[in-house]
Amino acid sequence: MTGKQASVDNPVFARVWTFLTRHEPAAVRALRQQNLAGLTGRVLEVGAGTGTNFMLYPESVGEVVALEPESRLADVARETAAGAPVPVTVTECTIEALPPDDEFDAVVCSLVLCSVDDPDTVLRQLLARLRPGGQLRYLEHVASPGLRGRLQRLADATVWPRIAGNCHTHRDTERRIAAAGFTPQTARHELLFPSWVPVPVSEVALGEAIRPAA
Numbered sequence: 032m033t034g035k036q037a038s039v040d041n042p043v044f045a046r047v048w049t050f051l052t053r054h055e056p057a058a059v060r061a062l063r064q065q066n067l068a069g070l071t072g073r074v075l076e077v078g079a080g081t082g083t084n085f086m087l088y089p090e091s092v093g094e095v096v097a098l099e100p101e102s103r104l105a106d107v108a109r110e111t112a113a114g115a116p117v118p119v120t121v122t123e124c125t126i127e128a129l130p131p132d133d134e135f136d137a138v139v140c141s142l143v144l145c146s147v148d149d150p151d152t153v154l155r156q157l158l159a160r161l162r163p164g165g166q167l168r169y170l171e172h173v174a175s176p177g178l179r180g181r182l183q184r185l186a187d188a189t190v191w192p193r194i195a196g197n198c199h200t201h202r203d204t205e206r207r208i209a210a211a212g213f214t215p216q217t218a219r220h221e222l223l224f225p226s227w228v229p230v231p232v233s234e235v236a237l238g239e240a241i242r243p244a245a
């Protein structure tokens with residue numbers, strides 16, 4: 032995807048992701064819940080997929096504006112939104128193509144900064160969408176050291192982005208978040224599989240960073 036393209040057409044990934052999110056392990060759900068805990072006000076969720084996060088928003092959230100550029104996933108997300116505990120609207124749109132006229136109390140990214148073409152540009156756009164003091168909450172695949180890191184680099188250079196919706200597993204996303212101008216607040220890493228299992232998407236980072244007050 033290049034420039035300000037508004038949509039993504041990926042029917043195979045849409046089907047696979049819909050299946051995977053319907054069979055997601057409880058441990059991943061728990062991480063999602065932690066990523067959303069304590070949020071308030073207006074929230075922008077980028078690349079919502081099937082809307083797996085929607086049921087997990089706390090009732091302190093006033094409104095979620097969810098972007099999902101893949102039309103089949105956006106349709107599923109709209110169905111999920113209908114049962115959410117907070118008001119959620121789903122817009123079929125990339126973050127790059129969203130008109131720049133809205134401000135949010137928080138931005139939520141889960142498993143999406145690995146999938147955008149230009150994470151540095153997207154992160155600067157996210158910073159601009161937040162009010163001063165607003166929060167970025169993220170749950171993201173991140174680069175691992177050692178053998179898993181080498182496996183990630185191999186996966187990223189070969190089939191993984193093609194079969195996994197442009198997912199790049201070896202991104203140093205937290206360094207990019209800080210470089211975009213966010214102030215890191217909390218962060219921790221988890222492995223989704225036992226350390227001996229050679230899966231490139233095992234390591235995730237869960238954290239919060241804020242837009243500094245002006």
Ligand SMILES: C[S@@+](CC[C@H](N)C(=O)[O-])C[C@H]1O[C@@H](n2cnc3c(N)ncnc32)[C@H](O)[C@@H]1O
Pocket residue numbers: 039048052077078079080081082083084098099100101104124125126127140141142143146147148196198
């Ligand atoms: C791996 S899925 C994760 C979906 C969801 N965030 C979740 O946690 O289940 C990545 C999602 O990002 C979306 N996406 C890819 N590029 C995007 C962009 N530039 N702007 C917004 N969403 C994007 C894809 O369509 C896909 O639904």
